[in-house]
Amino acid sequence: MSWTRKDLLTMRDLDAAEITMLIDTAASLQEIASREIKKVPALRGKTIVNLFYEASTRTRTSFEIAGKWLSADVINFSASGSSTSKGESFVDTAKNIAAMSPDVVVVRHSSSGAAELLARELTCSVVNAGDGAHEHPTQALLDLLTIREKKGHLDGLNVAIVGDISHSRVARSNIHGMRKLGMTVTVAGPPTLIPPFVQELGVKVAYRLEDAIRDVDVIMMLRLQHERMVAAGLIPSLREYSRYWGLTLDRLHAHARPDVLIMHPGPVNRGIELSPEVADGPYSLILDQVAKGVAVRMGVLFLLAGSKTGETA
Amino acid sequence: MSAALLVRGGRVIDPESGVDAVQDVLVEDGVITRVAASVPAPEGARTIDATGKVVCPGFIDIHVHLREPGHEYKETVATGTRAAAAGGFTAVCSMANTDPVNDNGAVTDYILAKARAEGAVRVYPIGAVTRGLKGESLAELAELAEAGCVAFSDDGKCVMNAGLYRHAMEYVLPFGVPVISHAEDVHLARGASMNEGVVSTELGLGGAPATAEDVMVARDILLAELTGAHVHIAHLSTAGAVRLVREGKARGVRVTAEVTPHHLALTEDAVRAFDPNTKMAPPLRSKRDREALVEGLVDGTIDCIATDHAPHALSEKEGEYDHAAFGIVGLETAVAVLLDQLVHPGHVPLATLVARMTRDPARLLNLPGGRLTAGAPGDLTLLDLDAEHTVDPARFRSKSRNTPFGGRTFRGAPWMTIVGGRVVSP
Numbered sequence: 001m002s003w004t005r006k007d008l009l010t011m012r013d014l015d016a017a018e019i020t021m022l023i024d025t026a027a028s029l030q031e032i033a034s035r036e037i038k039k040v041p042a043l044r045g046k047t048i049v050n051l052f053y054e055a056s057t058r059t060r061t062s063f064e065i066a067g068k069w070l071s072a073d074v075i076n077f078s079a080s081g082s083s084t085s086k087g088e089s090f091v092d093t094a095k096n097i098a099a100m101s102p103d104v105v106v107v108r109h110s111s112s113g114a115a116e117l118l119a120r121e122l123t124c125s126v127v128n129a130g131d132g133a134h135e136h137p138t139q140a141l142l143d144l145l146t147i148r149e150k151k152g153h154l155d156g157l158n159v160a161i162v163g164d165i166s167h168s169r170v171a172r173s174n175i176h177g178m179r180k181l182g183m184t185v186t187v188a189g190p191p192t193l194i195p196p197f198v199q200e201l202g203v204k205v206a207y208r209l210e211d212a213i214r215d216v217d218v219i220m221m222l223r224l225q226h227e228r229m230v231a232a233g234l235i236p237s238l239r240e241y242s243r244y245w246g247l248t249l250d251r252l253h254a255h256a257r258p259d260v261l262i263m264h265p266g267p268v269n270r271g272i273e274l275s276p277e278v279a280d281g282p283y284s285l286i287l288d289q290v291a292k293g294v295a296v297r298m299g300v301l302f303l304l305a306g307s308k309t310g311e312t313a
Numbered sequence: 314m315s316a317a318l319l320v321r322g323g324r325v326i327d328p329e330s331g332v333d334a335v336q337d338v339l340v341e342d343g344v345i346t347r348v349a350a351s352v353p354a355p356e357g358a359r360t361i362d363a364t365g366k367v368v369c370p371g372f373i374d375i376h377v378h379l380r381e382p383g384h385e386y387k388e389t390v391a392t393g394t395r396a397a398a399a400g401g402f403t404a405v406c407s408m409a410n411t412d413p414v415n416d417n418g419a420v421t422d423y424i425l426a427k428a429r430a431e432g433a434v435r436v437y438p439i440g441a442v443t444r445g446l447k448g449e450s451l452a453e454l455a456e457l458a459e460a461g462c463v464a465f466s467d468d469g470k471c472v473m474n475a476g477l478y479r480h481a482m483e484y485v486l487p488f489g490v491p492v493i494s495h496a497e498d499v500h501l502a503r504g505a506s507m508n509e510g511v512v513s514t515e516l517g518l519g520g521a522p523a524t525a526e527d528v529m530v531a532r533d534i535l536l537a538e539l540t541g542a543h544v545h546i547a548h549l550s551t552a553g554a555v556r557l558v559r560e561g562k563a564r565g566v567r568v569t570a571e572v573t574p575h576h577l578a579l580t581e582d583a584v585r586a587f588d589p590n591t592k593m594a595p596p597l598r599s600k601r602d603r604e605a606l607v608e609g610l611v612d613g614t615i616d617c618i619a620t621d622h623a624p625h626a627l628s629e630k631e632g633e634y635d636h637a638a639f640g641i642v643g644l645e646t647a648v649a650v651l652l653d654q655l656v657h658p659g660h661v662p663l664a665t666l667v668a669r670m671t672r673d674p675a676r677l678l679n680l681p682g683g684r685l686t687a688g689a690p691g692d693l694t695l696l697d698l699d700a701e702h703t704v705d706p707a708r709f710r711s712k713s714r715n716t717p718f719g720g721r722t723f724r725g726a727p728w729m730t731i732v733g734g735r736v737v738s739p
Contacts, residue, residue, distance in 0.1 A: 090632050113635075
């Protein structure tokens, strides 16, 4: 099988074979991280633009390192310090960037659908690095790779995704990816943070943390954007949220399996959704996720921009 | 006035008189003088051969945003009425959310003067309910009525203060004109770009539940009952609202309702491509809602079809979905969409469709027209039921292009539009 898509926009679009191909490619590239000279010529002469309209350290850095290890020229364009503060529209910015002939544009934007919009405007490849509450496919891919490396397989595993599902692109991308690869997904949180009709995406819903984490292989905790949630009347207080939805060692020991894995897309609100002992404890895969992130982004960039030239890593 | 015009040999459908037969229609001095089989042409009369066409009373669209004064970059009275003429409409009611707002007689006078000077079809202004559409105090409703406003509406905004809205309904009782409700609870719809449902969940876009509309429709029916006023619900979009209006009518409340062609033809699935031309308020709803709207249109729960023609410049409709303006243009696609999507598949009888675009809106707002009988204004809409036509927004007469129907091919189209005995389109 060969990669045929121009863009990577959503997990919903992909079939199981494409997802597996992305993960396999990432897995094959991750040894670059342990080399003394972390550079392969796969994307030499290619230009990657990181177009970030939302603050992000981890994802932008991850894409930047991935591009550089593959020898691409990587340009970072952050909206805060650039044209948008002068009132230029997203579409205008996109057209201007297109005029500079990049090979790949990686976009992060607070509006759902922004990556689709950009992909329609640009002839080069577009990678969605997170659009609003819609999708974040590279996060889902790195989560899947992380789980597969720990468990040896994905099919048949049970996962609980816990927290603010409504506003989470990470949850959406993971739901699509995990379902396609034969995993069982339960989403859990207070009903105000569970989006309507989410069962139609093929997931179970739990309204108590204890119910959600029982007998699962993986618990994925989501970051709570707490200021917004209280102001919007979605949760009463941070205190109450953390009391009922925070994952502590006590809860873990009382309700979860001893071999459960804990994941979090970061950045962690320590003491809110995760207690520090859990975040830093032996169950936690949080730093593995970050490491896999670079591998996954190398895999994505390589498949989108590199495979046509016939070069290999 | 104008020379006589004889429309000959067409299939005349006049819901008011119940006529559906091949007849001739004679218009003299801007007024219909005869409708009969085989009317002889008076000397000097222009004759139009309408063989194979359908001859209807002029279509009336009671919900149009002409944008003038204030937003002339989106639309003007001149361009909006040309779009109306091209779309088969002979009269439009213009909404009050201009800049300045049509909340006093001077603005109404300005719109009517523009319409007299530059309008291609008849224009009936709708005045604001509240000053500046702020929902805080009453607009000068008596002066607006005297200046020629045919209804009152803060359309685009919901009057959330029920006490104030009750006073508005009471105050306008002597004028015999309705208040028109944009029924959408702002709190339930906060942050929404589309309908709340499985599609909004997948796309990660904020959704407005159908309940945001239903609670306000229920409130406004109760207020109409309290005050005895006539409340008209703009752009009905939910199954629940259809049921509430049906029940209200059955109880004898003076409530009427309209539906747009896009809510009859599209569902929330159209949003999947993130095309901002699928974004409007109220949003495209579920398949079930759409079916209830068609049913309500047929059984008379819904009184008329109105486009909610809402022109916006490209820059307001090409970017991020959640930042894009609400609303789409409708005047130049309505007839084709309705014929192709409702009449040809057999969901709505042609005579019902014509009634909901002529007789019924005219009755609702006490407008002249809407009938093909002697003494009525010489306003006619002629249809070609079989013309195939691909929507090309670049060729719109409207200044704006924000349609979700661009590139789609429809069977059935307006063929000719006649206002006061003058052919205004093509």
